[in-house]
Amino acid sequence: MSEFDHDHNDQGPEDGSGVSRRRVLECMTWAGTGVLWTISGGVPRSLGLVGAAQAAQPAGLTFLQISDSHVGFDKPANPNAIGTLEEAIAKINGMPTKPSFMIHTGDITHLSKAAEFDNAQRIISQAKLDVHYVPGEHDFLDEEIKLYRERYGRDTKGAGWYSFDASGVHFIGLVNVVNLKAGGLGNLGAEQLEWLEDDLKGRSKSTPIVVFAHIPLWTVYPEWGWGTEDGARALDYLKGFGSVTVLNGHIHQVMQKVEGNVTFHTARSTAFPQPAPGSAPSPGPMKVADDKLRGLLGVASINFKAGEQRLAIIDTPLQG
Amino acid sequence: MLSVTLRNLAVRLVVAVVLTFSQNLGSARAEDITVNIDNFTFEPAQLTVKVGTTVTWKNRDDIPHTIVSAGKFKSKALDTDDSYSFTFTAAGDYPFFCSLHPHMTGTIKVE
Numbered sequence: 546m547s548e549f550d551h552d553h554n555d556q557g558p559e560d561g562s563g564v565s566r567r568r569v570l571e572c573m574t575w576a577g578t579g580v581l582w583t584i585s586g587g588v589p590r591s592l593g594l595v596g597a598a599q600a601a602q603p604a605g606l607t608f609l610q611i612s613d614s615h616v617g618f619d620k621p622a623n624p625n626a627i628g629t630l631e632e633a634i635a636k637i638n639g640m641p642t643k644p645s646f647m648i649h650t651g652d653i654t655h656l657s658k659a660a661e662f663d664n665a666q667r668i669i670s671q672a673k674l675d676v677h678y679v680p681g682e683h684d685f686l687d688e689e690i691k692l693y694r695e696r697y698g699r700d701t702k703g704a705g706w707y708s709f710d711a712s713g714v715h716f717i718g719l720v721n722v723v724n725l726k727a728g729g730l731g732n733l734g735a736e737q738l739e740w741l742e743d744d745l746k747g748r749s750k751s752t753p754i755v756v757f758a759h760i761p762l763w764t765v766y767p768e769w770g771w772g773t774e775d776g777a778r779a780l781d782y783l784k785g786f787g788s789v790t791v792l793n794g795h796i797h798q799v800m801q802k803v804e805g806n807v808t809f810h811t812a813r814s815t816a817f818p819q820p821a822p823g824s825a826p827s828p829g830p831m832k833v834a835d836d837k838l839r840g841l842l843g844v845a846s847i848n849f850k851a852g853e854q855r856l857a858i859i860d861t862p863l864q865g
Numbered sequence: 866m867l868s869v870t871l872r873n874l875a876v877r878l879v880v881a882v883v884l885t886f887s888q889n890l891g892s893a894r895a896e897d898i899t900v901n902i903d904n905f906t907f908e909p910a911q912l913t914v915k916v917g918t919t920v921t922w923k924n925r926d927d928i929p930h931t932i933v934s935a936g937k938f939k940s941k942a943l944d945t946d947d948s949y950s951f952t953f954t955a956a957g958d959y960p961f962f963c964s965l966h967p968h969m970t971g972t973i974k975v976e
Contacts, residue, residue, distance in 0.1 A: 727933075729967045768968065
């Protein structure tokens, strides 16, 4: 809780009068590997290309998002998903601004095999960062659904949701990949929504909130199941907060929407790209020319700078 | 002692004949059917079969899928080219879906 010392309430009254500043969002590049986020006083702000970020030397909290590593995937769209995850971690290790920690927005493995989890752990740990995970549907495929929970489910609630604080930012990891209903989308469920409401109750509205989950919380493309059935209820609880950033994976491409004080953003996969909504017969892995693949995989970096109402996101591809 | 052995043999023969006959009868009455999974779609998605039919789902996508009929049957995650079979022994409607990609749905009507 000492990290809350950085909560700059002196930036303005807590009734959200700084809205216009908070709406500022610049996302300068969707290049590919990851998203570099800068949270400055509450709103996501792009740092631009990695080179520009280096020049600016952003202060405050910088964290990294990786997603959809699908360790074990070996199909034509990328026969070596382990290799591209290694490249992503090397990219992270080479970043000019060392992130404080990393979030992984699910589909760590392709088939929830123990060896896949072990390989993922071995490679991701080479970044030497704390990693906060949420599961994707590919991480709950083992018979007893225990391999993910044994590794990452400690100190979490329900199917694996939790919250934590860092540098005055409140982070909430949600699970929307269990108990999916026929014909439906992603699902949070009543128990988790109740927990979320409680988690936010009494929290200062000037606290920047970052929510992360595997499937997009907003409806991207229901025909392919890209959305969360009860995501709107979660967003209801987040109304009134000056700065809300929602980070997801699942769709293996960068997509962003800004609605009021809420910024929605999806990160690239490190394993294989998927087609833009409706542009292919199905959302299955997209085979591209070998020399194009690394331009479509990547990580994301996010920076929060106390004292400015801005949060920056940079998507960095493995290549290009 | 000889008569006992002969009777034993006769019983075995009868059992074998009945088993063979019933198997033939089974396949004559209910033809086995395959449902392919391509592009996140069950094909065919709607199917009417006779009691005793075995339906086999085959995943031909590069992504795992499951076949779940609430309270009736549930496959493991099928990787590429994996199959799952279920034999329908009772009449009724069996709606099913992929629990990983719930927009994938289908129904088997058993008569």
